[in-house]
Amino acid sequence: MSRHHTTTDQTEPLLRVTDLRTQFRTDDGVVRAVDGVSFGLNAGETVCLVGESGSGKTVTAESITRLVDCPPGEISGRIEFRGEDLTAASEDRLRSLRGAEIAHVFQNPQDALNPVHTVGWQVAEVVQIHESVSRRAARKRAVDLLDRVDIPDPAATADAYPHELSGGMKQRVLVAVALAGEPDLLIADEPTTALDVTIQAQILDLIADLQAEFDMAVLFVTHDLGVVARVADRVVVLYAGKVMERAPVDRLFDAPAHPYSRALLACLPGRGESNGAIPGNLPDATDPPPGCRFASRCPFAVEDCHEGDHPPLAPVAEDTDVEAGATVGDPPAGSAPLAASSAERSASPDAGPDREHVAACLFHGEDYDAAHLDREVAWSAAEGDHGE
Amino acid sequence: MSDPLLSVRDLEKHYPLTEGILNRQVGSVRAVDGVSFDLAAGETLGLVGESGCGKSTAATAALRLEEPTGGTVLFDGDDVTAFDDSELKRFRREAQLIFQDPTSSFDPRMSVGESVTEALRVHGISDRARRRAVGEDLLERVGLAAEDYDRYPHEFSGGQRQRIAVARALVVNPRLVVADEPVSALDVSVKSAVLDLLADLQAEFGIAMVFISHDLSVVREVADRVAVMYLGEIVEMAPTERLFEAPEHPYTEALLSAIPQPDPDAPARTIQLSGSVPSASDPPSGCRFHTRCPKAIQPATVDLTQETWRRVLDARERIAGDDVDVAAVRELRAPAGDDGTALGTAETAAALREEFDLPDPVDDPAVETAVTEALSALADGDREGALAALSETVTTPCEVHEPTRQSVAGSPGHDVACHLRHPPSGVRVPDDERRVGDADGPSEP
Numbered sequence: 001m002s003r004h005h006t007t008t009d010q011t012e013p014l015l016r017v018t019d020l021r022t023q024f025r026t027d028d029g030v031v032r033a034v035d036g037v038s039f040g041l042n043a044g045e046t047v048c049l050v051g052e053s054g055s056g057k058t059v060t061a062e063s064i065t066r067l068v069d070c071p072p073g074e075i076s077g078r079i080e081f082r083g084e085d086l087t088a089a090s091e092d093r094l095r096s097l098r099g100a101e102i103a104h105v106f107q108n109p110q111d112a113l114n115p116v117h118t119v120g121w122q123v124a125e126v127v128q129i130h131e132s133v134s135r136r137a138a139r140k141r142a143v144d145l146l147d148r149v150d151i152p153d154p155a156a157t158a159d160a161y162p163h164e165l166s167g168g169m170k171q172r173v174l175v176a177v178a179l180a181g182e183p184d185l186l187i188a189d190e191p192t193t194a195l196d197v198t199i200q201a202q203i204l205d206l207i208a209d210l211q212a213e214f215d216m217a218v219l220f221v222t223h224d225l226g227v228v229a230r231v232a233d234r235v236v237v238l239y240a241g242k243v244m245e246r247a248p249v250d251r252l253f254d255a256p257a258h259p260y261s262r263a264l265l266a267c268l269p270g271r272g273e274s275n276g277a278i279p280g281n282l283p284d285a286t287d288p289p290p291g292c293r294f295a296s297r298c299p300f301a302v303e304d305c306h307e308g309d310h311p312p313l314a315p316v317a318e319d320t321d322v323e324a325g326a327t328v329g330d331p332p333a334g335s336a337p338l339a340a341s342s343a344e345r346s347a348s349p350d351a352g353p354d355r356e357h358v359a360a361c362l363f364h365g366e367d368y369d370a371a372h373l374d375r376e377v378a379w380s381a382a383e384g385d386h387g388e
Numbered sequence: 389m390s391d392p393l394l395s396v397r398d399l400e401k402h403y404p405l406t407e408g409i410l411n412r413q414v415g416s417v418r419a420v421d422g423v424s425f426d427l428a429a430g431e432t433l434g435l436v437g438e439s440g441c442g443k444s445t446a447a448t449a450a451l452r453l454e455e456p457t458g459g460t461v462l463f464d465g466d467d468v469t470a471f472d473d474s475e476l477k478r479f480r481r482e483a484q485l486i487f488q489d490p491t492s493s494f495d496p497r498m499s500v501g502e503s504v505t506e507a508l509r510v511h512g513i514s515d516r517a518r519r520r521a522v523g524e525d526l527l528e529r530v531g532l533a534a535e536d537y538d539r540y541p542h543e544f545s546g547g548q549r550q551r552i553a554v555a556r557a558l559v560v561n562p563r564l565v566v567a568d569e570p571v572s573a574l575d576v577s578v579k580s581a582v583l584d585l586l587a588d589l590q591a592e593f594g595i596a597m598v599f600i601s602h603d604l605s606v607v608r609e610v611a612d613r614v615a616v617m618y619l620g621e622i623v624e625m626a627p628t629e630r631l632f633e634a635p636e637h638p639y640t641e642a643l644l645s646a647i648p649q650p651d652p653d654a655p656a657r658t659i660q661l662s663g664s665v666p667s668a669s670d671p672p673s674g675c676r677f678h679t680r681c682p683k684a685i686q687p688a689t690v691d692l693t694q695e696t697w698r699r700v701l702d703a704r705e706r707i708a709g710d711d712v713d714v715a716a717v718r719e720l721r722a723p724a725g726d727d728g729t730a731l732g733t734a735e736t737a738a739a740l741r742e743e744f745d746l747p748d749p750v751d752d753p754a755v756e757t758a759v760t761e762a763l764s765a766l767a768d769g770d771r772e773g774a775l776a777a778l779s780e781t782v783t784t785p786c787e788v789h790e791p792t793r794q795s796v797a798g799s800p801g802h803d804v805a806c807h808l809r810h811p812p813s814g815v816r817v818p819d820d821e822r823r824v825g826d827a828d829g830p831s832e833p
């Protein structure tokens with residue numbers, strides 16, 4: 001990766017992932033699940049890793065505190081958390097970080113709780129691991145935490161076993177467990193995917209409230225672009241282990257730059273135009289073809305797209321009409337009120353790495369014209385060359 | 389309108405709750421409790437609701453995959469509930485199911501061709517070559533290749549497997565397909581392809597479809613009409629666009645507001661529902677949604693902000709459900725290192741008021757009196773007394789009267805079961821809930 005945007009910025013990001021590669025040795029060859037992913041995350045900020053299954057988003061998130069089994073996994077690159085390189089950290093060091101400074105919430109709350117202990121015991125256990133306090137004080141803290149995550153009657157719920165709680169309540173308990181160590185970074189991997197929409201909305205609100213309260217950074221892994229629009233400050237779009245695009249959330253939705261991002265957005269119900277599927281399949285993770293990972297499914301692909309390495313991330317030119325519509329600063333008085341989070345977003349200046357918008361597509365590079373991507377194309381045109 | 393293909397009336401599916409070695413029945417879980425709908429040939433009805441609302445059970449009971457405990461189901465004019473075995477077998481050919489999980493719904497040791505054509509064999513087509521021809525043709529129809537006939541399920545991706553499931557459902561030329569969360573397990577890019585496929589085939593063969601999903605944006609794409617279920621009942625039914633643009637039932641409004649919009653500038657206006665879905669073994673009286681409804685109607689004697697009124701009702705619900713542990717509340721509100729047993733009645737009542745998020749005082753004098761009395765009684769461990777104190781003033785007409793689905797004025801094909809829209813006599817509907825076209829509201833040209 002040739003560009004370092006943050007050199008002029010005096011504040012270091014809380015987490016900086018540089019050229020992360022996670023691969024697994026299997027009988028069929030080396031699976032490059034994450035293949036050179038870079039992004040940064042500031043304190044108090046929410047960054048979404050978004051992609052379809054097989055994009056490497058979960059493996060990226062799990063590589064940060066080395067939750068992936070090594071071996072068969074191998075992690076390389078740099079993962080700097082407050083300047084400390086976690087790829088070089090010992091297992092002991094990581095264990096003390098996990099749960100304390102970096103906490104996790106996973107998709108399936110059922111699997112993450114121990115069925116033979118009460119939920120209060122499980123929260124208190126985490127409290128005691130991170131602070132030397134008495135059992136009694138730990139329990140009191142646990143009840144406080146359950147109250148914090150809006151569990152009704154927290155003291156009574158503390159004595160309940162996981163099977164006595166609904167899915168939404170269990171996910172709240174896990175958020176409480178994650179908060180027990182007062183983390184600076186919460187890694188949430190599809191935390192609401194297994195829940196009903198009404199419950200999902202509650203959990204998303206809860207995480208946002210707690211984030212504001214604790215000034216916690218959140219790395220949010222999801223495939224749901226609706227959730228992304230709701231929670232993210234910035235977005236990293238992954239495909240086949242590569243970063244396709246990094247953008248502030250409003251830029252991604254208003255002016256997606258990479259053909260893959262555009263296709264993904266076009267798949268959303270109710271977003272007009274094509275609304276078709278993306279023809280073709282993910283490339284083989286053990287032996288990806290040369291060139292851009294998305295080239296075989298991309299209707300804009302030209303010969304150069306199928307050659308050499310995956311294109312480097314190139315800055316996306318601000319499009320003038322987009323700027324008029326949705327950028328920074330001064331919405332005319334009396335315009336529709338924005339949600340709090342997006343108002344905050346627009347209030348922040350567009351300078352600095354927070355407004356970085358880059359895409360890994362040749363057409364955003366110097367030798368090509370990005371206008372090429374605005375042509376009308378039939379997505380099905382690219383279909384021919386896949387399959388058996 | 390011509391006769392519907394499927395006509396479901398007052399469908400019920402109750403599961404017995406038994407106790408003891410004699411399996412004495414002590415109650416029943418009313419998973420589906422009086423569901424009625426019609427479905428015309430070629431039409432798609434979306435069935436939506438949270439998990440546990442009975443939407444899948446309603447569909448399986450309508451197909452008699454589970455024996456319904458009440459109601460009638462007419463398929464093409466014939467009563468499905470009265471079918472004998474051979475009639476049922478014929479019916480099974482006409483009505484097919486597609487399931488959510490494309491992995492577990494296939495036998496891993498059968499080639500996909502065998503899976504797809506198994507139903508042909510069951511229904512008496514013994515000519516292997518003919519079965520193969522039909523199967524290969526169908527695989528191509530759903531976007532796969534004829535050569536895939538001899539491959540096994542594990543060789544396919546989730547989206548491809550769901551295409552195979554579609555082929556398997558269509559192999560017997562059904563007139564009705566029930567699709568139970570058919571795309572919930574699929575990625576967004578694959579999802580729309582499978583939906584397109586279903587729509588194409590449906591148009592081509594004129595199949596009627598019941599499309600069950602918790603994902604409202606998907607339902608909006610595929611359904612002609614949508615029925616919203618809550619706790620075993622349909623609370624609202626409307627043509628799809630109408631339902632999304634102008635929902636009438638507060639539950640529908642809440643459900644729609646919870647969908648995350650793929651637009652970062654869209655204001656998040658989620659309507660928060662109190663509590664969780666009540667047990668279907670003991671559904672709330674009157675309108676089943678009154679325990680969570682943000683718009684539960686205030687009795688004529690009470691004048692509170694709707695938010696405060698909801699909190700008072702929530703407090704009552706929790707007391708009634710024995711869902712508040714007074715000792716635990718004491719412990720939580722007490723200073724550190726103190727378990728709170730020393731707190732007196734007044735302090736405990738104040739702690740309980742805080743626990744219930746109630747203002748001090750509640751704005752309505754009569755309600756405040758009742759709340760004060762109830763909290764004191766509860767602080768002294770007298771739950772019955774607390775409930776009795778509340779029973780006089782804190783009741784909503786919604787729990788007294790059972791709403792029925794009635795048509796919405798000016799909106800054809802739209803009906804809703806809500807007292808706000810069709811108030812029983814003597815029930816006062818707040819001004820901001822009156823709809824254009826209501827009896828005493830202003831009328832529109």
